[in-house]
Amino acid sequence: MRRISSVSSKCQEQGIRWIVLEEDRYGSGGIFLYLHRDLNEPSIYDFWFETLEQAEKQTRDKWGISETDWEYQSE
Numbered sequence: 001m002r003r004i005s006s007v008s009s010k011c012q013e014q015g016i017r018w019i020v021l022e023e024d025r026y027g028s029g030g031i032f033l034y035l036h037r038d039l040n041e042p043s044i045y046d047f048w049f050e051t052l053e054q055a056e057k058q059t060r061d062k063w064g065i066s067e068t069d070w071e072y073q074s075e
Contacts (some may be wrong), residue, residue, distance in 0.1 A: 005065045005070050032048055049075070
């Protein structure tokens, strides 16, 4: 599972314009959030969450991203 969302200009900090939410590929069962200035460059920050619900709450509270803002991508 992988989702991508842009960050609205009013919620951008430190040039963060994109957030990628992705299941941990290494089997922890957790979720990573990758913060990007540009999707063609490596993320500048990443966060790990134990559950999808925790990661979604963080994106709502910090960056104003709702469920309808995500673009779902197959891996």
